[in-house]
Amino acid sequence: MDPLLDRDNAADLLADVAAAAPGYLADLPDRLVRDVASHHLLDGLDGPLPEDGHGSPGSIAELLRIGTSAATHSSGPRFFHFVVGGSTPAAMAGDWVTSLLDQLSGMWAASPFAITAETVALRWLKDLFGLPPDWGGVLTPSATFANLTGLACARQWWGEQHGVDVAADGIAGLPRTPVIASGYVHPSVRKALQILGCGRDTVQVHARDDAGRADLDGMRRALADTGPAVLVASAGEVNAGDFDPIDAMADLAAEHRAWLHVDGAFGLFAALSPRTAHLVDGVARADSVAADGHKWLNVPYESGFAFVRQAHRLGETFGSWNAPYLAPEDENSVDYNCLGPESSRRARALPIWASLRAYGRAGYRAMIERHLDLAERLEFLVEESPDLELLAPAQLCVVCFRYTAAGRDLDALNAALGRAILDDGRVYVGTTVYRGMTALRPAIVNWRTTEADIDLLVTVVRELGARLQLIDSAKIM
Numbered sequence: 001m002d003p004l005l006d007r008d009n010a011a012d013l014l015a016d017v018a019a020a021a022p023g024y025l026a027d028l029p030d031r032l033v034r035d036v037a038s039h040h041l042l043d044g045l046d047g048p049l050p051e052d053g054h055g056s057p058g059s060i061a062e063l064l065r066i067g068t069s070a071a072t073h074s075s076g077p078r079f080f081h082f083v084v085g086g087s088t089p090a091a092m093a094g095d096w097v098t099s100l101l102d103q104l105s106g107m108w109a110a111s112p113f114a115i116t117a118e119t120v121a122l123r124w125l126k127d128l129f130g131l132p133p134d135w136g137g138v139l140t141p142s143a144t145f146a147n148l149t150g151l152a153c154a155r156q157w158w159g160e161q162h163g164v165d166v167a168a169d170g171i172a173g174l175p176r177t178p179v180i181a182s183g184y185v186h187p188s189v190r191k192a193l194q195i196l197g198c199g200r201d202t203v204q205v206h207a208r209d210d211a212g213r214a215d216l217d218g219m220r221r222a223l224a225d226t227g228p229a230v231l232v233a234s235a236g237e238v239n240a241g242d243f244d245p246i247d248a249m250a251d252l253a254a255e256h257r258a259w260l261h262v263d264g265a266f267g268l269f270a271a272l273s274p275r276t277a278h279l280v281d282g283v284a285r286a287d288s289v290a291a292d293g294h295k296w297l298n299v300p301y302e303s304g305f306a307f308v309r310q311a312h313r314l315g316e317t318f319g320s321w322n323a324p325y326l327a328p329e330d331e332n333s334v335d336y337n338c339l340g341p342e343s344s345r346r347a348r349a350l351p352i353w354a355s356l357r358a359y360g361r362a363g364y365r366a367m368i369e370r371h372l373d374l375a376e377r378l379e380f381l382v383e384e385s386p387d388l389e390l391l392a393p394a395q396l397c398v399v400c401f402r403y404t405a406a407g408r409d410l411d412a413l414n415a416a417l418g419r420a421i422l423d424d425g426r427v428y429v430g431t432t433v434y435r436g437m438t439a440l441r442p443a444i445v446n447w448r449t450t451e452a453d454i455d456l457l458v459t460v461v462r463e464l465g466a467r468l469q470l471i472d473s474a475k476i477m
């Protein structure tokens with residue numbers, strides 16, 4: 001018996017999901033971000049592969065029953081851990097359309113619709129970030145993939161400086177690729193380099209302090225020694241939201257024939273507000289730029305984008321892999337499967353297109369400025385609280401601080417506090433190590449977040465911090 005010949009009504013199943021949505025979305029702001037008490041439901045996912053299926057209505061009902069309780073409600077307003085956006089209403093609906101239409105989105109021949117949506121979405125994004133319209137671009141699953149894309153183009157360019165077509169012949173026989181960065185370099189840049197065969201340890205870090213700020217003189221000296229090199233700038237690092245001096249690094253790149261790659265996973269969005277646009281000065285002078293959609297653009301996972309100044313670098317790096325059935329339809333058709341690391345891919349342009357069309361430049365600017373205000377409010381509340389210590393000025397949407405108490409091991413106390421906050425679940429923020437100190441670093445990038453959520457964050461941190469101290473004192477006595 002082939003159950004799919006029954007033509008299960010897909011529309012009924014989608015209606016089931018739609019029927020569950022209003023209740024879930026209405027509760028989202030009031031839910032625990034992660035409810036530890038719901039974790040027993042995860043057992044419901046388990047079991048052997050069914051020999052005879054349970055049928056689709058019951059299976060979807062089960063997925064909804066478990067998921068709406070046991071999922072981490074990270075698209076709600078109080079998930080401040082890592083850097084995690086929610087889905088705007090238009091983006092979420094656009095994502096449902098993506099599944100409804102289920103387009104093979106790598107080739108014009110497979111879907112002129114998806115390709116056109118991607119080309120338009122990329123053009124709108126370049127406009128949003130102040131990047132020149134003639135740059136090349138491609139949507140990726142994430143900023144990690146966008147870093148991979150930009151750095152693969154950098155490697156291709158660098159091979160060319162040594163007379164080698166790396167895409168065709170590989171990097172064997174070439175010297176190690178010099179990659180120069182400040183201490184702000186994100187782990188995903190190293191991951192990209194390890195995938196690319198350059199090696200993650202090829203990164204030379206030039207920092208002038210223990211926060212990781214760029215040592216431009218050190219970079220200049222290194223560039224003078226290395227010959228053609230890749231310079232990586234961070235626009236928005238994850239500990240305190242700080243920026244490398246991109247414009248000055250663009251000068252260095254110009255002086256020394258280096259490729260400048262900018263990792264702007266969330267920080268690129270500073271370009272949207274006149275209050276913060278100076279932080280990304282010089283980004284339009286880069287050779288490649290990476291950013292995320294699933295962070296500050298608030299479109300669903302997975303969403304990232306890579307932009308490259310010399311558009312032809314993308315095709316050179318990712319195209320022509322000898323598959324005759326993939327021949328481009330004509331010279332005007334764009335085949336994104338030859339411009340990025342993926343081949344088959346979903347139409348991830350649709351939620352981006354829908355959200356940008358729905359809210360426009362002004363809508364996004366308003367959201368970003370609200371988040372800037374909220375970060376300032378959090379900074380103010382931290383400074384007002386005698387038991388909290390601000391560790392770095394809030395530049396953008398990340399506020400780095402810790403709990404303090406006289407005579408305590410503050411690293412141990414804050415590590416315990418981080419764990420207690422996650423188990424409590426009312427707000428969600430974990431720890432990092434900043435200048436050798438264990439610290440909290442909430443990132444505010446979710447469109448639902450308001451002042452009340454920020455106030456609750458401070459209340460919860462102080463309450464749990466005080467409770468931990470009591471437990472600590474009791475243990476000592």
Ligand SMILES: *Cc1c(COP(=O)(O)O)cnc(C)c1O
Pocket residue numbers: 083141142143144145186188189234235236237238263264265266292304
């Ligand atoms: C999040 C982040 C990345 C990686 O992004 P993913 O979407 O998780 O792959 C890279 N760089 C920076 C600065 C980030 O904040």
